[in-house]
Amino acid sequence: xxxxxxxxxxxxxxxxxxxxxxxxxxxxxxxxxxxxxxxxxxxxxxxxxxxxxxxxxxxxxxxxxxxxxxxxxxxxxxxxxxxxxxxxxxxxxxxxxxxxxxxxxxxxxxxxxxxxxxxxxxxxxxxxxxxxxxxxxxx
Amino acid sequence: xxxxxxxxxxxxxxxxxxxxxxxxxxxxxxxxxxxxxxxxxxxxxxxxxxxxxxxxxxxxxxxxxxxxxxxxxxxxxxxxxxxxxxxxxxxxxxxxxxxxxxxxxxxxxxxxxxxxxxxxxxxxxxxxxxxxxxxx
Amino acid sequence: xxxxxxxxxxxxxxxxxxxxxxxxxxxxxxxxxxxxxxxxxxxxxxxxxxxxxxxxxxxxxxxxxxxxxxxxxxxxxxxxxxxxxxxxxxxxxxxxxxxxxxxxxxxxxxxxxxxxxxxxxxxxxxxxxxxxxxxxxxxxxxxxxxxxxxxx
Numbered sequence: 001x002x003x004x005x006x007x008x009x010x011x012x013x014x015x016x017x018x019x020x021x022x023x024x025x026x027x028x029x030x031x032x033x034x035x036x037x038x039x040x041x042x043x044x045x046x047x048x049x050x051x052x053x054x055x056x057x058x059x060x061x062x063x064x065x066x067x068x069x070x071x072x073x074x075x076x077x078x079x080x081x082x083x084x085x086x087x088x089x090x091x092x093x094x095x096x097x098x099x100x101x102x103x104x105x106x107x108x109x110x111x112x113x114x115x116x117x118x119x120x121x122x123x124x125x126x127x128x129x130x131x132x133x134x135x136x137x138x139x
Numbered sequence: 140x141x142x143x144x145x146x147x148x149x150x151x152x153x154x155x156x157x158x159x160x161x162x163x164x165x166x167x168x169x170x171x172x173x174x175x176x177x178x179x180x181x182x183x184x185x186x187x188x189x190x191x192x193x194x195x196x197x198x199x200x201x202x203x204x205x206x207x208x209x210x211x212x213x214x215x216x217x218x219x220x221x222x223x224x225x226x227x228x229x230x231x232x233x234x235x236x237x238x239x240x241x242x243x244x245x246x247x248x249x250x251x252x253x254x255x256x257x258x259x260x261x262x263x264x265x266x267x268x269x270x271x272x273x274x275x
Numbered sequence: 276x277x278x279x280x281x282x283x284x285x286x287x288x289x290x291x292x293x294x295x296x297x298x299x300x301x302x303x304x305x306x307x308x309x310x311x312x313x314x315x316x317x318x319x320x321x322x323x324x325x326x327x328x329x330x331x332x333x334x335x336x337x338x339x340x341x342x343x344x345x346x347x348x349x350x351x352x353x354x355x356x357x358x359x360x361x362x363x364x365x366x367x368x369x370x371x372x373x374x375x376x377x378x379x380x381x382x383x384x385x386x387x388x389x390x391x392x393x394x395x396x397x398x399x400x401x402x403x404x405x406x407x408x409x410x411x412x413x414x415x416x417x418x419x420x421x422x423x424x425x426x427x
Binding site: 015028044052054077079 | 151152157161185192212215248249
């Protein structure tokens with residue numbers, strides 16, 4: 001007896017960059033999507049493992065749609081995904097979603113303050129919307 | 140030429156997003172560079188190293204680096220070495236867990252108290268190494 | 276023919292080694308007459324998480340079927356390991372003390388746990404599943420996991 005397994009999933013590739021607050025925001029936002037907003041529809045792809053040649057990460061990203069989430073305009077997640085698996089279905093850059101492109105007000109990259117957490121939730125909602133669009137398109 | 144006061148140790152976590160120990164490695168790094176060894180250490184994004192960002196590659200080649208990995212895959216240590224960085228030391232959060240078995244982190248997104256404590260233990264070990272490297 | 280039955284869940288490939296016998300708990304037994312080698316399945320190691328410690332019974336210990344032969348302690352949880360076979364422990368995988376990650380990296384190979392001299396091999400094997408049977412069980416567990424996520 002063959003059991004049907006979920007096949008339609010979206011891989012979220014987050015930059016997780018330690019160097020700036022926006023990297024922490026992209027990480028938290030991605031985790032919120034994975035744990036709360038779209039737990040059934042998403043998996044996370046570990047970016048350093050993906051870039052360094054992690055087999056499972058690359059195989060998944062090759063055959064399933066991906067959404068990249070970058071903190072800054074260095075676009076490590078987006079560029080890496082394009083290089084090693086193909087164009088992501090959608091790309092989000094945290095600084096594009098702030099009220100102003102200058103995020104120097106968000107000082108701590110370690111303990112996100114209320115403002116930064118609110119931004120993380122906003123980014124998470126945006127990722128979730130993109131997940132829905134990607135899956136609708138796929139169906 | 141860098142003077143002794145300008146020397147810094149670069150602490151680079153793996154920040155694996157899928158595992159609690161990845162969060163521990165990240166938190167331990169922040170504890171070192173923003174608190175207990177502030178001013179003599181800094182951190183940078185592993186992704187920038189792996190993607191070949193020139194400025195970042197110069198940073199890791201010109202300074203001693205400490206890799207802080209969550210798990211035995213050791214993405215940070217391996218990629219610092221592969222990029223030609225000066226990997227002076229390597230830590231794994233899983234080894235800190237082995238020495239402190241009661242401090243099992245139970246969440247990934249926001250570390251719980253045990254995860255925070257484990258990160259503090261790991262940060263203390265890293266700080267000792269930082270001091271050694273700065274004396275060299 | 277591949278030596279594994281396999282499926283994909285999330286981004287993970289989950290494999291079941293053909294030719295081995297399996298308990299419902301997720302331990303496998305490989306008959307290497309006159310001995311039997313025991314280990315954990317891909318599914319068990321994947322769901323358990325990264326192994327930090329492996330504690331196993333000592334050589335020369337007598338084990339009964341369904342009694343504990345050790346534990347895997349991961350970052351997430353502690354998993355008790357129940358022997359699918361009765362017998363005497365002939366050898367323990369000493370490498371796991373230094374490299375517990377072998378259980379994750381190579382659960383059907385270098386991550387083996389113990390080798391037993393079995394006492395009631397034929398009777399004990401009758402209580403176990405073959406690879407196809409365990410594969411079906413694994414798929415059901417995965418579907419159950421999928422439904423659990425769906426209901427959140």
